[in-house]
Amino acid sequence: MTGYNALAEVYEWLISDAKLAPAEFAASFDDVLNLLPSNAHVLDCSCGTGQLAVGLAGRGMQVVATDASETMVRRTAELSEEFGASVRAVRANWEELPDHFQDNTFDMVFCVGNSLHHAVGARGRVAALESMSRLLRPGGRLVLTSRTWELVRARGSRLDISGRLVRRNGRDAIVVYRWEIAPHWEEEHHIEIAIAQVDTTGLVHVRSELLSCWPYRYEELEVELHRVGLQTEPSTFDLEAENYMVVASKV
Numbered sequence: 304m305t306g307y308n309a310l311a312e313v314y315e316w317l318i319s320d321a322k323l324a325p326a327e328f329a330a331s332f333d334d335v336l337n338l339l340p341s342n343a344h345v346l347d348c349s350c351g352t353g354q355l356a357v358g359l360a361g362r363g364m365q366v367v368a369t370d371a372s373e374t375m376v377r378r379t380a381e382l383s384e385e386f387g388a389s390v391r392a393v394r395a396n397w398e399e400l401p402d403h404f405q406d407n408t409f410d411m412v413f414c415v416g417n418s419l420h421h422a423v424g425a426r427g428r429v430a431a432l433e434s435m436s437r438l439l440r441p442g443g444r445l446v447l448t449s450r451t452w453e454l455v456r457a458r459g460s461r462l463d464i465s466g467r468l469v470r471r472n473g474r475d476a477i478v479v480y481r482w483e484i485a486p487h488w489e490e491e492h493h494i495e496i497a498i499a500q501v502d503t504t505g506l507v508h509v510r511s512e513l514l515s516c517w518p519y520r521y522e523e524l525e526v527e528l529h530r531v532g533l534q535t536e537p538s539t540f541d542l543e544a545e546n547y548m549v550v551a552s553k554v
């Protein structure tokens with residue numbers, strides 16, 4: 304299990320303005336959501352602080368939100384309450400999902416926002432994808448978004464410091480990513496993330512966490528999706544873009 308319990312408390316400083324509002328976050332998936340009935344059963348299996356899950360519930364969908372981090376799950380439940388949304392929030396790793404839900408339950412499963420790289424290596428990734436696939440009903444779709452690791456690895460180890468202050472809840476912070484790129488694709492990589500909040504007296508409060516991740520090439524991901532019984536639809540993968548979305552349907 305990778306971290307996130309420390310980052311969960313300050314996660315809003317890490318997400319873009321576009322993802323902060325639940326309705327807007329959900330709307331960014333309009334193309335796939337339009338394929339669903341309005342009361343569809345959907346699962347967000349790496350829900351983070353819950354903006355997508357709450358946005359989906361706001362559309363009338365029956366939403367379950369899961370995450371490996373207890374703190375993320377608590378924050379999702381709090382956000383749901385704040386918005387009066389009906390979201391069932393459950394702490395579960397991907398591998399544990401079949402213990403909580405029956406096979407063929409969901410019309411759509413989301414695994415978005417650079418989550419899958421936390422699965423431990425190719426074996427962990429396939430096990431995670433296998434769980435997600437099992438829970439989909441035949442014809443249901445997995446929606447996955449990912450960092451373009453081909454680009455990230457080409458840049459090598461480095462420090463990325465936000466070019467401007469990020470303001471959330473009336474507080475400014477500098478966000479720092481330290482990328483530790485291992486020599487080989489299959490090795491454990493690290494991302495250390497620090498959020499340095501500056502208070503009104505000039506004091507700096509830092510929250511940071513070292514996260515492990517196991518990158519993958521888009522080509523590998525496609526093969527792995529097929530291995531777990533999912534058929535990929537045309538994706539947005541582009542070697543020059545930072546992120547991509549892949550949708551795969553259960554055969």
Ligand SMILES: C[S@@+](CC[C@H](N)C(=O)[O-])C[C@H]1O[C@@H](n2cnc3c(N)ncnc32)[C@H](O)[C@@H]1O
Nearest residue numbers: 307349350351370371372396397415416418421
């Ligand atoms: C980068 S965050 C993305 C959160 C959210 N989907 C978003 O877009 O803001 C990655 C999330 O994956 C979760 N995660 C990491 N490993 C996991 C695992 N093995 N099973 C389930 N969730 C996991 C983390 O706790 C974290 O909430």
